[in-house]
Amino acid sequence: MPLFDVYPLYNVTPVSANGIHVYDENNTEYLDLYGGHAVISIGHAHPKYVEAITNQVSALGFYSNAIQNPLQVELADKLEALSGCDGYNLFLCNSGAEANENALKVASFKTDKSRVVAFKNGFHGRTSAAVAATDNPNIIAPINAQQKVTILEFNDIEGVKTELEKGDVCAVIVEFIQGVGGLDQATAEFYEQVDALCKANNTFFIADEVQSGYGRSGKFFAFQHYNVTPDVISIAKGMGNGFPIGGILIHPSIEAKYGMLGTTFGGNHLACAAGLAVLNTIEDENLIDNVNNVSEYFNSIAKTIPQIKNIKGRGLMLGLEFDFEVGDLRKKLIYDHHIFTGGASNKKLLRILPPLTIAKEHVDQFFKALKKELEAVEV
Structure with a gap:
């Protein structure tokens, strides 16, 4: 049976990984500066992570949410302590799209309204309401387009005010650092005014931290x-x-x-063991401090490279913008230098989303390769 062909694939076949490196079937080592779409937070095959999952699956991998699961409570308490989100309640599911779907559902339930305000270049997932709130018509099917969504520009506070005062908006959803859209951010004044407008108009303010959360921005949440x-x-x-x-x-x-x-698989025992291992490692290894230290070092080098026209993002959620499309550059980095990087809807942007365990020598390796390729382009 052939696979449904929806992914353009690089000709690389990873078979193992450790820390910030991935290895293919020929044992070629790749530097992972993309982390599988910012998923790898504490590094590949972290020993504490492997141990936690192994121990849990050998004891109890899954049972439904119809029974007590103390691991969910432990995960919620640890998340509250590390994030500083005191008093918030946790509902567990399986993915970012599901998270945003449930966020929008809660907002609609509680406000008794149905329209959503989202922003240009935003990406919130591929399920029903989440994809409708995503600024990409190519992935919105007619069944999704039935959702009532208004897309506005970042920093258009008058537009937000006008829409919320119509009285039918259940939620404003925002990535404080856009991911797929290209690392754009609005101003602090805009975010803070949107928050105030939501509170004045019985509208939920939803922070989409699917990619920017868990320390990636230099704080626990962006x-x-x-x-x-x-x-x-x-x-x-x-x-x-x-x-x-x-x-x-x-x-x-x-x-x-x-x-x-509700959910069948959300918050299962194995997922909670994985989630706890991540939080414990972030805390034990001071990974948010590492994010800020390495980010400062990365930016200091990037600023010295004239071909880089703009440095976008925060922490280890970074984008390097050029005056040319970076598709060929990404191929050169992966095939000639064995370095994974990411792209964005902005075709001139190279995305950097490494594990939070990255060290300065990995940054040096990347920039050595990048400079070599940029010099070749100029020649």
Whole structure:
């Protein structure tokens, strides 16, 4: 049976990985500066992570949410302590798309409204309402397009005000650092005014932290760089270091009701073991401090390279913008230098999303390769 052909693939076949490196069937070593779409947070095959999953699956891998699962409580408590989101409640699911779907569902339930405001170049997932709120018509099927969504420009505070005052918007959803869209950020004033407008108009403010959360921005969540209080925070990618897990943090003012949300696999024992291993490693190895230290070093070098026209993002969620499309450059980096990087809807942007364990020598290796390729382009 052939695979449904929806992914353009690089001719690389990873068979193992360790730390910040991936190895193919020929044992060729690749430097992973993309982390599988920012999923690998604490490094490939981290020993504490492997031990936690191994021990859990040998004891109890899965049972449904119809029974007590103390691991969920332990995960929620640890997440509250490390994130600083005091009093929020946790609902666990399996992916970022599910997280945003449930965030929007809670908002609609609680406001009794159905329209969503989202932003240009935003990406929130591929499920029903999440994909409708994504600014990419190519992945929105007619069944998704039935959702009522208004897409605005970043920093258009008058547009947000106008839409919210119409009285039918259940939620404003925002990536504080856009991922697929190209690492764009709005101003602090804009985010803070949107937060205030939401609170004045019975509208939920949803922080999509699926990619930017778990320390990647240099704080536990990217919204914490601003003076805002989201009603719901969606999480996934780096949460499980490769194991499928997602969730939403729900403000304590929002009351739960039996049956409001549900999932078969969400918050299963194995997923919680993976999630706890990630949080414990972030804490034990001071990985958020490492994010900030390595990010500063990365930026200091990037600023010296004249071909780089713009450095975007925060922490280890970075983009290097050039005056040419980077598709060929990415191929050169992967095939000639054995370095994984990422692309974006902005075709001139090279995305850097490494494991949070990255060291300065890995940054040096990347820039040595990049400079060589940029020099070749000029010649």
